[in-house]
Amino acid sequence: RVKEQGKNNFQFYTPEMNEAVTKKMQMEIGLRKALERNEFKVFYQPQIDVNTGKITGAEALIRWQHPDWGPISPADFIPLAEETGLIIPIGEWVLNEACRQNKEWQNQGYAPFRIAVNISSRQFKQSNLIEMVSKALDESGLDHQYLELELTESIIQDAKYAIETMHKLKTMGIFLSIDDFGTGYSSLNYLKLFPIDSLKIDQSFTRNMFEDAKDAALVHTIISMAHNLDLKVIAEGVETKEQLQFLLLKECNEAQGYLFSRPLPAQEMTGIIKQQYTFG
Numbered sequence: 002r003v004k005e006q007g008k009n010n011f012q013f014y015t016p017e018m019n020e021a022v023t024k025k026m027q028m029e030i031g032l033r034k035a036l037e038r039n040e041f042k043v044f045y046q047p048q049i050d051v052n053t054g055k056i057t058g059a060e061a062l063i064r065w066q067h068p069d070w071g072p073i074s075p076a077d078f079i080p081l082a083e084e085t086g087l088i089i090p091i092g093e094w095v096l097n098e099a100c101r102q103n104k105e106w107q108n109q110g111y112a113p114f115r116i117a118v119n120i121s122s123r124q125f126k127q128s129n130l131i132e133m134v135s136k137a138l139d140e141s142g143l144d145h146q147y148l149e150l151e152l153t154e155s156i157i158q159d160a161k162y163a164i165e166t167m168h169k170l171k172t173m174g175i176f177l178s179i180d181d182f183g184t185g186y187s188s189l190n191y192l193k194l195f196p197i198d199s200l201k202i203d204q205s206f207t208r209n210m211f212e213d214a215k216d217a218a219l220v221h222t223i224i225s226m227a228h229n230l231d232l233k234v235i236a237e238g239v240e241t242k243e244q245l246q247f248l249l250l251k252e253c254n255e256a257q258g259y260l261f262s263r264p265l266p267a268q269e270m271t272g273i274i275k276q277q278y279t280f281g
């Protein structure tokens with residue numbers, strides 16, 4: 002029915018390009034209003050120690066529920082938020098909310114764990130990044146060791162700045178990881194220069210481990226390399242017991258994925274923490 006209507010209105014004559022531009026503009030307008038309209042939420046996905054099954058951390062993942070359009074995937078709006086600069090206020094909101102929530106869990110008496118917040122390269126480049134992070138920690142009262150920042154290889158565009166900034170964050174006692182590791186184009190040389198704590202193996206490798214022997218080889222190699230460099234390693238996108246088995250065999254430290262839990266609203270995450278749930 003919607004399609005039929007479409008044929009009768011001007012959009013039928015609009016080239017697809019224009020439609021895409023219009024859609025993007027509408028999404029941008031929506032994004033600009035989303036913060037003040039409280040349309041964002043932070044969901045949490047547990048990160049599991051593969052040897053003990055215990056929660057070692059949780060990744061904070063933003064969710065956007067638009068009143069008319071319904072849920073919109075971060076894969077669709079985060080790139081636009083980066084392009085428009087809206088990622089700066091949105092990212093700050095996520096950081097504050099994630100720190101506040103983690104401190105709340107600690108105040109409730111649950112065993113403390115790290116909260117991992119994604120930082121886009123545009124945020125990372127902001128001159129007030131350190132200030133913003135300090136403020137989030139001060140205002141929430143969260144101990145610095147319980148904040149993790151997930152950075153992607155794209156921050157390497159300006160390597161000197163990236164290394165300096167990472168050192169500042171590291172000096173503050175914050176845990177640093179490289180997200181989606183293996184999908185960027187970074188030189189391995191940077192791994193030696195970056196003061197990081199852990200690598201997150203991108204889910205594209207985890208997903209195809211049993212279909213493609215090369216992916217399995219890459220997963221194995223990333224784990225060994227991480228250990229040789231004294232880094233922890235976590236696998237993303239773990240969906241099956243077989244994948245977990247393989248990761249255990251290769252001595253991967255941690256895993257995150259639907260096998261354990263999907264990203265959950267804070268309240269449901271509390272349920273998991275409360276049970277002292279041991280996975281696996």
Ligand code: C2E
Pocket residue numbers: 046061062063074075076079088092095119120121151180181204237238239240257258259260264
């Ligand atoms: P990411 O940081 O690599 O996050 C992991 C993504 O994989 C999440 O998608 C998560 O829901 C999904 N995932 C987790 N386990 C599984 C699994 O077993 N199978 C599959 N197929 N997927 C799994 P999500 O939440 O849609 O986020 C997509 C991306 O959007 C994130 O990738 C991150 O790059 C970005 N993002 C999300 N929240 C934020 C944020 O607050 N700030 C910034 N800058 N980026 C964010």
Ligand code: MG
Pocket residue numbers: 060119151180
């Ligand atoms: Mg991430």
Ligand code: MG
Pocket residue numbers: 180181201203204237
């Ligand atoms: Mg990732």
Ligand code: MG
Pocket residue numbers: 153180181
């Ligand atoms: Mg990512």
